[in-house]
Amino acid sequence: MDLDAYAVTHAGEWQRLDELSRARRLSGAEVDELMELxxxxxxxxxxxxxxxxxxxVVGFLSALLARTRIRAGGARTTTWRAVAEFLTHRFPAALYRxxxxxxxxxxxxxxxFAVSVLWLLENPVVEQSLLSPGEIEQYVDEDFENYYSEHAAASFGARVWINNAWVAALCLALGVLGVPVVFLLLSNVVNVAMACAIMTRADHGGHFWGLILPHSLLELTAVFVAGGVGLRLFWSWVEPGDLTRARSMAREGRTAATVALGLVLVLLVSGVIEAVVTPSPLPTAARIAIGVLAEAVFLAYVFVLGRRAVEQGYDGDVAEDVGGARVATAA
Structure with a gap:
């Protein structure tokens, strides 16, 4: 495509939209024309x-669309519509991209995790150096299971949600540095691996998985999403691609903000599962099935709604969505 010829062909429309977006007052017909343009x-x-x-050209048109959206005064967007747009387009698009x-x-x-568990099982001296035989016995027989039921469901769910949201927030906030994200994820995985090794060695492996799978599938996915997005933020200044480092980091930083807000809701769901489903008297298979279903819904949300949103032009960049550049980026 000849960009110069394309610009000349549509220059009249761009100029007219620029005039309408700068006008102090618009008639009803002009408002309709503004929105059509x-x-x-x-x-x-x-x-x-x-x-x-x-x-x-992209910068000019993006600015023109942003000014037009501001000029329209949000006439076509209500608060609830903005929330719905975030949940059905912005957030899933960021996850999919x-x-x-x-x-x-x-x-x-x-x-x-798998390598750590196998190594810990082959080297029992590690856990023995951290816990006494009495402490290991108490952990296996009481502490591990009691962790999920010693507090009221509402209180426990709130604590779990806050803790996991904090870990995810750290992964995103420290993502620009790279190394802290790797350390956070490694620490989290090693802690879970240690618990798995202790329970497995005591012939309570099935008990371990029956308690941890219902909530951890969605919970750990959210944490790993935060970690992955944080590492992408780090990579945005290491390898900015066609953009300058500043613009590349700004884009991925805004996308990380979108992901952070959306993960609050994802972690809220996993916290409810951990507080209500995990300690419930339901059969182990039923509790695990609920966890698998929650994970499947999340993946469908990403790969169905997210893919569709990306095809419609969303990419999770808050500046573009707020600025009015809600346009298709694919031919």
């Missing part, structure tokens, strides 16, 4: 991005 120019921006990306980062994070952590 807004949609049209949004589509034109998607074409430029997909076929002949030019920083100057960054899927390879957090899927790789999950895979690496699963491998580290």
């Amino acid at each position: 807004y949609d049209r120019v949004g589509t034109q921006l998607s074409v430029v991005r997909a076929v002949a990306p030019d920083a100057e 960054l899927r390879w980062w957090w899927l790789a994070t999950i895979a690496v952590n699963v491998v580290v």
